[in-house]
Amino acid sequence: MKRYNFLILLVGVLLFVSCSSSPEEEIPKTNKKPCENGMAGIFPCENYDLLLHIPLSTFGASDGSDCWGWTDLTTNKEYAIMGVFNGTVFVDITDTENPVYLGKLPTATVGKYWWDVKVYNNYAFIVSEADNHGMQVFDLTKLRNVTNPPTTFTADTRYTGFGSAHNMVINQNSGYAYPVGTSKSGTYKGGPLFINIQNPLAPTSEGGWGTDNYSHDAQVVTYTGPDSDYTGKEILIGSNENEVVIVDITDKANPKNISKISYANVGYTHQGWFTEGQKYFILGDEYDERNFGGNTRTIIFDFSDLDNPKQHFTYNGPTQAIDHNGYVKGNTFYLANYTAGVRFIDIANIESKSISEIGYFDTYPENNGANFNGVWSVYPYFNSGKIVVSDINRGLFVIKKQ
Template sequence: MRFRRISGLLLLMAGVLAVSTAPAGAHDPETPEGQAAARAFMADYEPADRRAAITGTAAGVPCVNGKADIYPCKNVDLVSVLPLSSIGGGNGNDIWGWTDPTNQKEYAIVGRTNGTAFVDISTPTSPKYLGNLPSNGGSSTWRDMKVYKDHAFIVADMINGHGMQVFDLTRLRTVTSAQTFTADKLYTGFGPAHNIAINEETGYAYAIGSNTCSGGPHMVDIRTPKNPVNAGCVSQDGYTHDNQCVVYRGPDTRYTGREICFNSNEDTLTIVDVTTKSNPVQLSRTGYSGAQYSHQGWLTENQRYFLMDDELDEQRSSTDKKTKTYIWDLNSLTAPRHTGTYSSPVDSIDHNMYVKGDYVYQANYRAGLRILDIKNVASASLTEAGYFDIYPSADGAQFNGAWSTYPYFPSGNVVVNGIEQGLVVVKPNLGGVVDPPTGGKFENTNNVNIPDAGAAVTSDIAVTGVSGNAPATLQVAVDIKHTWRGDLVIDLVAPDGTAYRLKNSSGNDSADNVITTYTVNASTEVANGTWKLKVQDVARYDTGYIDAWSVQF
């Protein structure tokens, strides 16, 4: 369902924002869903943290035993923190990055309610604030930016005359002290816009949720960055909340070489061919079970799968507040399929996510940065590889903490922008690091979804530091949440590939869950190496996931 723009409400909401410093979330403020989300966001407002910066000799804190400084973590180290008070004030929102091609220096472009901060993070433990580009026309909770040809393109919502600011990032090369910047160009083809996407391969920007094009993508030719030109509208499906546009090289060969946009359109995934800007063609518009507010998503690098977050499904559920990631198979662009949904171990609302290699980097509000391994996405199975929780006081389906993240720096450093916390620089270590075992117990607490009547899935435990072979009484504790457990076949797979059957399918066992400890004679197996719990659902109609499991040596 789509809703018309309500101009009176726009004025009312603008007035509310003008008299309150409370931020609203990244939602369409012009539909009932967006209005409800904005009110919820207002209710969760907290002022910016007053903690001191973590830089210099206090910076570079490794994640040890689940903590880096005050922050819960797993396989992600703390590098530095610059609170909002030290980068221009306000509250935080979106973030992007730029790597200078001349010297490989790295910069964070940090959105805030009152402007855009530029921070040199080339020495990541001592980030340097270079200055602020003020918002054009007032404060806005929604600010978004992307980069093309060494220029930043910045939009903001709820400010009628904001337009698109163009800023030449090469100006940062000579900055020696913090200053107030001015834009190099202001594009005025629209006023407010909620988001912006850029296809760097074609040189087109897509302003999303503006006051033009029925809220759909407003296309701008930015091949000459300081001379942006209106290129047309995508308005067939109304309001677009966020999107990704690419030159298509995925499995649907009918569209190879075409420019395709993947739009999160409030309650659908809407795919549009925008190769001919004067005549965009909608290829499909597909809803999904559980839809509440289709927020944002990103393609896997082979363009076969699309991972999407829904910003309101957790908060609106009375029973399940776990963060959900919706998995789409795009084998056909005209008939995409929702093949599964990953459920996080923690309660939180999801926000922006980006794929890099085999991982998706998610900014999930109160749960912070969550990094998921997507190597088994073909079987609709994701696992949590690491996290860094910038909101350590509590999890929950509320609008505080991590707004967005940028994982594409060559250094491997990742930046997170917190609504209250400001700029957080971290360094993931995703090479299979295992927490030191206690009493010879190794465990994996990452959820792994078990597809209904699908292929077997595995959950890995890397065992190190154990001398000799495994014992004849190896203890294998499993915690599998699954309705009708009689559908399940469970194996323990040793490092050499030998499988030990723990449970056969009984077919008629209608009870839920497998929570038990098995004893395995594994005395012929070398202890050190990767042990796997292999689980398969061999019948239809019931679903579940591996919640946790362990091996005790």
């Protein structure tokens, strides 16, 4: 009997130790797998290694969406931020061999497939197409002192001047946030709202712009490009379903249309990004591959003269996958290409109408078809060279160029 009691006690101690172990030690993850002979584990690749993969199950979520990143300039730590069906998750990826899933900021209302997050002044600004969600504002410095991860976070404030939004744009230079796709029937027809976030905990509405079509996505810059007529102005480039629009929004009370441009075989004008000199604008159309066939099509515009934009040329990728979000860093265009993963395109010779793929990492090895699986977005702006990738089906990836 005494031996039996001892065994019960021993089992109890072991169970206690197991349940009390640090949560970060239990993260189901795949650590570094170099890209060798075209594969990194099960993932096709070229010139880019896998540093980390954390599945959606770790986050208690069924679907992934947008991603972004934050570098804590006080500690130099790097954090991945990713939208999932029921909220936003935060992961310390400073050491990808020992990542820490710090926790989740739950949805303000209900779950939804569409989330978008951007960062300004150590705060994350989060929108969703979830009903009446508004904009959550979260102080990222809280991530420095999470004692028992993963934790459930709360927003520091919530702006409810709109209900749902498809996307979020922030101009770091001006301190304004621009939710887009807030409502097709609202005051601004789904165009961008102007929200002053210079005090992140007290967002203030300053109107909006809605004289054209619904804005699906946008980029807003303080203009430094070649058109001297607009130097120093705050310029919005809107991807507006069937065209690209250019608007001067310097005076929030009096935004001014500059010009607009469309192109052949419009499926759905989805998202675009300036090259670093703000001369060229690289656009993706989300429905053209499905509606018209052919391989991934990327359209490059010459915006040397904002009053007279011109189509420069078209680049066709190696697969039939749909293009989604794309960003520029230096001479590389980072393209989230759904089932074809992330594609890395050298744009050094964009002026000569010659750009070319220099690598890829395919998080969806099943196929490269024109369907809505695989990579949603990519964040390439860490100084370390780490690249965050959000996959709809498989969760969070961190990769890096060889």
